Amino acid sequence: xxxxxxxxxxxxxxxxxxxxxxxxxxxxxxMGPQHPIAHGSLRVVVRLDGETVKEVIPVPGxxxxxxxxxxxxxxxxxxxxxxDRLDYLSAIMNNWxxxxxxxxxxxxxxxxxxxxxxxxxxxxxxxxxxxxxxxVTGMDLGAYTAFLYGFREREIIGEIFxxxxxxxxxxxxxxxxxxxxxxxxxxxAKVKKLLPYLKDCVEQYETLLSGxxxxxxxxxxxxxxxxxxxxxxxxxGPVVRASxxxxxxxxxxxxxxxxxxxxxxxxxxxxxxxxxxYVRLEEMRESIRIIEQLIDGIPDGPYSTIRYNVxxxxxxxxxxxxxxxxxxxxxxxxxxxxxxxxxxRLHFRSPNFNNLWVVTAMAPGWRIxxxxxxxxxxxxxxxxxxx
Amino acid sequence: xxxxxKVAQEERLFAGKSVSVAVITRGRPxxxxxxxFSAVTGLLRGLWLTLGYLWSPEAIVTRQYPENRATLQLTExxxxxLRFKFPNEKAQEDHAAFIEQLAHETQTHAxxxxxxxxxxxxxRWYHNCTGCGxxxxxxxxASIKVFTRQGEILEDREVDRFVWRLDSCMFCNAxxxxxxxxxxxxxxxxxxxxxxxxxxxxxxxxLAGPRINYIEEEENPDVRKRMxxxxxxxxxxxxxxxxxLPNLPPVTTPMESGSRAIDADAQARLT
Numbered sequence: 068x069x070x071x072x073x074x075x076x077x078x079x080x081x082x083x084x085x086x087x088x089x090x091x092x093x094x095x096x097x098m099g100p101q102h103p104i105a106h107g108s109l110r111v112v113v114r115l116d117g118e119t120v121k122e123v124i125p126v127p128g129x130x131x132x133x134x135x136x137x138x139x140x141x142x143x144x145x146x147x148x149x150x151d152r153l154d155y156l157s158a159i160m161n162n163w164x165x166x167x168x169x170x171x172x173x174x175x176x177x178x179x180x181x182x183x184x185x186x187x188x189x190x191x192x193x194x195x196x197x198x199x200x201x202x203v204t205g206m207d208l209g210a211y212t213a214f215l216y217g218f219r220e221r222e223i224i225g226e227i228f229x230x231x232x233x234x235x236x237x238x239x240x241x242x243x244x245x246x247x248x249x250x251x252x253x254x255x256a257k258v259k260k261l262l263p264y265l266k267d268c269v270e271q272y273e274t275l276l277s278g279x280x281x282x283x284x285x286x287x288x289x290x291x292x293x294x295x296x297x298x299x300x301x302x303x304g305p306v307v308r309a310s311x312x313x314x315x316x317x318x319x320x321x322x323x324x325x326x327x328x329x330x331x332x333x334x335x336x337x338x339x340x341x342x343x344x345y346v347r348l349e350e351m352r353e354s355i356r357i358i359e360q361l362i363d364g365i366p367d368g369p370y371s372t373i374r375y376n377v378x379x380x381x382x383x384x385x386x387x388x389x390x391x392x393x394x395x396x397x398x399x400x401x402x403x404x405x406x407x408x409x410x411x412r413l414h415f416r417s418p419n420f421n422n423l424w425v426v427t428a429m430a431p432g433w434r435i436x437x438x439x440x441x442x443x444x445x446x447x448x449x450x451x452x453x454x
Numbered sequence: 455x456x457x458x459x460k461v462a463q464e465e466r467l468f469a470g471k472s473v474s475v476a477v478i479t480r481g482r483p484x485x486x487x488x489x490x491f492s493a494v495t496g497l498l499r500g501l502w503l504t505l506g507y508l509w510s511p512e513a514i515v516t517r518q519y520p521e522n523r524a525t526l527q528l529t530e531x532x533x534x535x536l537r538f539k540f541p542n543e544k545a546q547e548d549h550a551a552f553i554e555q556l557a558h559e560t561q562t563h564a565x566x567x568x569x570x571x572x573x574x575x576x577x578r579w580y581h582n583c584t585g586c587g588x589x590x591x592x593x594x595x596a597s598i599k600v601f602t603r604q605g606e607i608l609e610d611r612e613v614d615r616f617v618w619r620l621d622s623c624m625f626c627n628a629x630x631x632x633x634x635x636x637x638x639x640x641x642x643x644x645x646x647x648x649x650x651x652x653x654x655x656x657x658x659x660x661l662a663g664p665r666i667n668y669i670e671e672e673e674n675p676d677v678r679k680r681m682x683x684x685x686x687x688x689x690x691x692x693x694x695x696x697x698x699l700p701n702l703p704p705v706t707t708p709m710e711s712g713s714r715a716i717d718a719d720a721q722a723r724l725t
Contacts, residue, residue: 145594148626212504222515233531233640239626247627248531275500280493313468313475331463331476345478349461353476375631376588 078124079112091117098438100129106203107449111426113438120438123430125423131453138413143169143243143379146413150399151237153417154451156196157392159188162241167322168388168399169243172381179324180368181245183361186324187258188228188240189390190354194265195224196393197347197354200446204344205276207443208285213276220268227257243379245371255362262355262362269351277348286340290429290441293338300428301421304395306445309346310338316391328360340444347446380408394418394446419451528642533625535643536618538581538658539636541666545578576682579660580669582637585613592632597623605664607672607681612664615685620646621654635665656687 083093093116100108108129114122134153138146143165150161163185170177202217225235231250232240240247276282292302294310307314315332317325333349335342383405389398395418402412422445430438459480466475484492507513519526528534540546557567585602603614630640638658648654663669663682672678 141594144592144628148594148624148628151626152624212500219515229532230529231531233529233533233627234625237624237626239628247631271503274503278492278496278499280489280496313466313473315473318473319469319471329474331474333461333476333478335478336480341480342478345459349476349478376592376634 075124075126078122083114084116093121106447109423109447109449109452111442113430113435115435118434118436120430120433120435123427123438125426127420127423127449127452129453130450132450134454135413135415139410142408143381143410144375146410147242148237148239150415151239152450153415153454154392154394154397154419154448155236156199156448157192157394157397158236158238159185159192159240160390160392161397162239163189163323164388164390164392164397164399166241166243167390168386168401169379169381171388172384172386172401172403173243173379175244175373177245177372178368179366181370181372182323183365184246184250184370185241186328187358187361187365188231189323190357191224191227191258193393194351194354195221197351198224198268200347200393201272201276204443204446205282207439208282210276210279210282213272216268216271216275220265223261223264227254227261230254230257242371242375244373245369249370250365255365258358258362262359265355266352269348269355272348277345283341285436285440286344286444288337289340289433289437290444291337291339292425292429296428297338297425300425302395302425303418303421304391304393305333305343305346305350306395306422306425308333309335309342311336314396316389316396322390324361325357328357330357340440343444343446378408381405381410389416392418394448394451395422415454417451417454419447419449420454423447423452528644532642532644533627533640535620535641535646536623536629536638536658537641537643538583538616538660539639540579541582542577542580545575545580549575549578576661576679576684580666580682581613581659581661582635582665583613583616583659584635584637584665585611585616586634588632588634589629589638592628594626594628595619595622595624598629603662605681607677608664608668610664612662613659614662616658617655618658619655621651653688657685659685661685 079095083095093114096113096115098111098113100110102109110126110129112124112126113120114124132152134149138149141149147162147165150165151158153161169175198217198220200217202214202221205211205213205217228238229235231254232238232248292310294307294312297307297310298312298314302310303314311334313319313332313334316322317330318332330353333346333353335346381401381403383403386401386403387398389396391397396416397418398416400412400414400416401410404411426438426441426445429441433441459478461476461478463474463476465472467473517526553564553567553571556571557564560567583600585600587600587602590596590598590600597619599617599619600613601615601617602611604610605612625640627640630638646654661682662685669678669681672681
């Protein structure tokens with residue numbers, strides 16, 4: 068099998084066709100890197116025939132910071148604050164991915180308390196991330212009210228993070244062998260008080276947006292991608308689950324305290340924007356369910372099993388670990404030479420990078436306005452694509 | 455809800471495992487009249503929800519930031535600006551009381567009164583730092599540079615200047631976690647806007663000298679005074695950011711001695 072890889076230059080300078088009925092010509096339009104729907108510096112070149120999208124050419128790289136290269140000069144603890152800055156809406160899960168990989172490779176054991184707190188924090192973060200996504204999707208499709216409601220929940224969960232961790236966005240909380248801080252004594256009570264409120268909020272989301280006929284018409288049956296195609300493009304997270312593939316690392320290879328709790332992997336049936344929308348809403352309900360099961364019985368124990376200043380050296384070889392973030396599977400690949408306490412090479416398998424390319428399969432044939440829905444439903448975080 | 459949405463739970467085999475799955479299904483599309491009716495009711499229900507904030511404004515969570523500055527409460531663990539801990543609490547309290555009294559006498563605000571004080575009680579700046587440099591090693595961005603000096607009285611290395619670069623700090627708390635002496639902390643300070651970025655690089659310590667317990671062991675007040683030396687917030691040489699990344703191996707070339715000379719020369723210029 069031969070694969071012809073076309074360069075960006077070839078794609079952008081391919082001849083424009085004039086085969087439309089209305090004797091209009093095809094033309095290329097840049098969406099981004101500065102575009103209100105992009106939520107970051109993502110450049111997407113679309114080939115248009117009138118209003119119809121013929122081809123989508125994503126051009127990532129505008130927020131490339133070389134994080135993976137920088138990590139080659141940092142020890143494993145120092146890598147963690149950099150992962151906050153990839154997918155900043157899943158900072159805790161990204162921290163967890165590095166911590167999990169290092170713990171598995173170095174043979175560091177953690178206790179139940181650490182795993183339960185990690186799980187609760189990760190689920191709170193997932194709720195926070197989905198709340199923000201819900202608001203931003205509403206804003207993209209012209210409902211500014213939704214944006215403010217989404218941020219309301221983000222604020223309230225952010226306050227819990229700030230009390231426990233001291234930061235709202237770039238948390239650097241989960242460390243190899245434990246956590247940065249222990250939870251406060253009133254943490255469980257506060258989270259418990261919050262859960263019924265969050266349940267109400269999800270109902271409010273349904274009332275505000277799901278029941279809106281304009282919103283439904285813009286999402287339903289738009290941007291359909293079937294499960295096989297989504298898997299072939301490497302999609303993970305809600306994007307692949309909406310296409311009916313129950314791929315969720317929390318269920319398929321349980322880590323943390325996910326093995327102890329009952330929850331459903333939410334899957335769609337059609338694989339359109341509406342399924343991707345509703346999968347996330349249902350996932351918020353499942354996250355609340357997971358926290359409800361864990362919050363009552365946080366076991367006792369130390370919050371870290373190793374001292375902070377201890378030298379972490381991984382055995383020689385290739386180590387890989389992955390977790391399910393709010394957007395899909397986030398993996399960390401560490402190549403260690405076994406001698407120094409820094410990685411020899413490091414690679415992040417970020418979910419957004421793979422989820423981005425599915426637009427090339429989804430968008431052709433739809434109008435520009437539908438392309439906005441499609442891109443919103445993918446929930447992209449650009450720094451995670453570019454790294 | 456114009457489209458009947460059902461969530462049904464079932465067990466599905468995936469990746470060799472039985473996964474409990476919640477499947478979202480939807481009913482047949484409704485007719486035109488039904489859609490028109492739902493369109494109106496759906497919009498009205500949304501509007502009704504937002505209207506609720508009119509008669510329950512206490513549900514609003516927005517904080518009016520610059521206006522609420524006086525009452526703004528940050529949490530205990532909030533990671534703001536890095537600073538030295540000054541463990542001599544009595545001197546701290548005395549100083550605060552003195553400033554308060556001065557403000558009362560001169561009928562000014564406390565921060566104006568604090569500026570009036572020329573000679574400060576040095577004991578309130580005693581610190582926990584030994585200049586071991588663990589924070590400098592832990593910093594992922596090389597935002598911390600600890601300059602040490604040879605102490606005259608104790609004849610041991612002690613902190614001369616503790617330079618923190620706010621402009622490259624990412625507030626990850628690694629330095630605070632790494633400090634074995636509990637000498638530094640992250641505080642609630644977050645308003646850092648300045649007109650010149652050079653103002654963002656400064657010394658955290660007010661005194662160059664040994665750790666507080668070594669000073670307090672000394673009984674002679676004159677010797678105590680000689681052990682420490684005042685340091686300003688600004689002043690002294692400023693390290694170039696990232697000139698020595700932690701764990702970055704030195705560049706080696708076939709000419710060992712030559713490269714070392716270049717290395718030393720570069721460091722001398724940059725530090």
